[in-house]
Amino acid sequence: MYTLFNAQEVFEIAVQVERNGARFYRKAAENMADEDTRRELLELAEQEDQHEQTFAEMKQAVAGEQDESAWNDPGNEAVQYLQNFASGRVFDITKDSSDFLTPDTTLREIIEYALERERDSVVFYLGVKEVVPDHLGGIQVDGIIKQEMGHIALLSKRLEQVSD
Amino acid sequence: MRIERNGRAFYESAAKRMPRQDSAAVLLDLAKMEAEHEEVFAAMQKALESHAYQKTSYTPHDEAYEFLRATADKSVFDPQRGPGDVLGSGSDPAAILNVAIELEKDTVAFYEAIKPLIPEELRGEKIEAIIAQEVGHIMALTEQLAQIETG
Numbered sequence: 001m002y003t004l005f006n007a008q009e010v011f012e013i014a015v016q017v018e019r020n021g022a023r024f025y026r027k028a029a030e031n032m033a034d035e036d037t038r039r040e041l042l043e044l045a046e047q048e049d050q051h052e053q054t055f056a057e058m059k060q061a062v063a064g065e066q067d068e069s070a071w072n073d074p075g076n077e078a079v080q081y082l083q084n085f086a087s088g089r090v091f092d093i094t095k096d097s098s099d100f101l102t103p104d105t106t107l108r109e110i111i112e113y114a115l116e117r118e119r120d121s122v123v124f125y126l127g128v129k130e131v132v133p134d135h136l137g138g139i140q141v142d143g144i145i146k147q148e149m150g151h152i153a154l155l156s157k158r159l160e161q162v163s164d
Numbered sequence: 165m166r167i168e169r170n171g172r173a174f175y176e177s178a179a180k181r182m183p184r185q186d187s188a189a190v191l192l193d194l195a196k197m198e199a200e201h202e203e204v205f206a207a208m209q210k211a212l213e214s215h216a217y218q219k220t221s222y223t224p225h226d227e228a229y230e231f232l233r234a235t236a237d238k239s240v241f242d243p244q245r246g247p248g249d250v251l252g253s254g255s256d257p258a259a260i261l262n263v264a265i266e267l268e269k270d271t272v273a274f275y276e277a278i279k280p281l282i283p284e285e286l287r288g289e290k291i292e293a294i295i296a297q298e299v300g301h302i303m304a305l306t307e308q309l310a311q312i313e314t315g
Contacts, residue, residue, distance in 0.1 A: 081303040084310045119273045126272060126299050149276060 010082045011059035018052035024097035028110050058137040108162045118151045168202035181255040187308045211286050261309045268302045
């Protein structure tokens with residue numbers, strides 16, 4: 001059976017993914033000499049903040065949801081997957097992405113790392129979308145996926161412009 | 165279609181190397197599903213060719229598509245690289261499953277990028293269904309990995 005504890009846990013993971021992403025982009029922006037790139041990184045951080053807020057609201061909504069049959073995961077398989085996914089087997093949620101950044105980290109390295117994290121987020125949220133009914137935020141998850149794809153578009157465009 | 169074709173070859177090769185029988189069975193199941201996806205994409209390509217569709221406008225996903233296509237081309241989908249090149253010479257079950265998970269992640273992200281580029285009347289729910297199935301592949305692979313790691 002599906003448990004509310006698991007549902008809240010999944011959304012808490014999403015909150016942490018976004019918080020982690022925002023921290024990464026802010027730290028990357030701190031030492032960025034190029035003003036345009038710095039602004040873009042801060043914009044990405046702000047969008048991750050908004051996503052964090054959205055997932056926090058979904059977590060709250062789950063807490064008030066009493067009807068377990070409303071969920072699309074009667075066998076609890078998808079939630080188990082999401083927990084496996086975030087346990088370090090697919091990406092390590094406990095790892096602070098901003099630790100990747102050192103004074104010597106190049107812009108290319110920053111962008112390539114960010115692209116990998118964004119791809120992982122998209123895959124994770126596609127799994128979340130599978131289990132969350134629309135009235136509890138499934139549509140919002142879809143919107144966040146589109147925005148994360150937009151981040152991949154922006155970052156990949158910047159990657160093309162990087163010379164080192 | 166190349167993604168699915170190479171994906172099937174990858175899983176068949178990975179299954180042969182996999183020393184765990186249950187994991188090998190999962191890999192062979194995934195190979196069959198990739199073959200089914202190839203048929204869906206072949207039908208979609210045929211429909212696109214006979215459709216008057218011409219992509220004329222820029223979409224925000226264009227760069228994502230280009231990047232993810234390039235990423236996909238460099239991994240298992242590179243026609244110059246066979247499954248053996250991707251898997252190396254080892255037969256460590258966790259290593260095989262980790263390679264498969266990374267390749268599936270590239271696949272899912274690529275399909276998510278191409279989704280808005282195909283006219284809705286042609287793609288219908290097919291792309292969504294395939295993405296959901298590819299996510300299901302990651303679920304199955306991750307479950308196998310969890311079983312190995314927890315003994």
